Amino acid sequence: MILSMTGFGKVTAELPSKKVTVEIKSLNSKQLDLSVRIPTIYKDKELALRSQLLQTLERGKVEFGIYFETIGAADTPRINQDAVVEYYEQLKAISEKLGIPAPANWAELQPILRLPDVVKAEVSEPDETEWEAIQHLVDDAIGQLNEFRTQEGAMLERLFREKVANIATLLDEIASYEKERIDKIKTRIEENLEKLASQDYDKNRFEQEMIYYIEKLDINEEKNRLDNHLKYFLETLDNGRGQGKKLGFITQEMGREINTMGSKSNHAEMQKIVVKMKDELEQIKEQVLNVL
Numbered sequence: 001m002i003l004s005m006t007g008f009g010k011v012t013a014e015l016p017s018k019k020v021t022v023e024i025k026s027l028n029s030k031q032l033d034l035s036v037r038i039p040t041i042y043k044d045k046e047l048a049l050r051s052q053l054l055q056t057l058e059r060g061k062v063e064f065g066i067y068f069e070t071i072g073a074a075d076t077p078r079i080n081q082d083a084v085v086e087y088y089e090q091l092k093a094i095s096e097k098l099g100i101p102a103p104a105n106w107a108e109l110q111p112i113l114r115l116p117d118v119v120k121a122e123v124s125e126p127d128e129t130e131w132e133a134i135q136h137l138v139d140d141a142i143g144q145l146n147e148f149r150t151q152e153g154a155m156l157e158r159l160f161r162e163k164v165a166n167i168a169t170l171l172d173e174i175a176s177y178e179k180e181r182i183d184k185i186k187t188r189i190e191e192n193l194e195k196l197a198s199q200d201y202d203k204n205r206f207e208q209e210m211i212y213y214i215e216k217l218d219i220n221e222e223k224n225r226l227d228n229h230l231k232y233f234l235e236t237l238d239n240g241r242g243q244g245k246k247l248g249f250i251t252q253e254m255g256r257e258i259n260t261m262g263s264k265s266n267h268a269e270m271q272k273i274v275v276k277m278k279d280e281l282e283q284i285k286e287q288v289l290n291v292l
Helices: 040-057 081-098 106-114 128-196 203-217 220-238 244-265 268-288
Strands: 007-014 018-027 032-037 060-070
Touching (some): 007 128, 032 040, 040 060, 220 244
């Protein structure tokens, strides 16, 4: 069974004072590219979360986030009076230095409230019970993502088997044109030999050149190797997990044999079949990038 790198998981739950949402999504990537967004109050747990995600997700461009909103009686933001006084004294000193009026009423003081550390929301630190509940949400979200990956992987596997079968069928079709191809080449050589009948030439050298020419046109090795690659691709689908890179290497070898057959074919119908093979293989290559 193969798994896709594409997946999504989202779990929401209400805790005593918060509504917490854990969301995780994954796209294809050569390595594990992990992005984690969590509230400041959970920052001390980030390393443990990253370790868990690294161990369970293996590969993919992964975006993970924990979000919460306060429910019930919200904590009222507090004005830091000491900070307000300090900012006001600084502004008054600057006003005297520049010879301009200092803030004299509440409307003129309001900009101070937008300065750093003046207004702070009181956020209660999470206890272990709360974090355990969130940890369960993380596990559930990862489970959803892996279930999504399994379903996508099953779809990819069906596509791969279909495309490999199509290439195997096209490979069988090539055999029906090989005799015709050889006969045409043989006829062309014989016609050219008749033109040389009245001329002297090195028969040994000519025979060597003919053998070399025929070997260059022979595609039996390419056919056998392609057939083996197709079988190996299917075997790899059935073995373990994390086969994405290996399947990618096999498709490269399949492409090499198909290209060589195309360059050697020297026959219009065979070249059409090779083009069809390339089309099927490109669809495999495109989707192999999504395999874990």
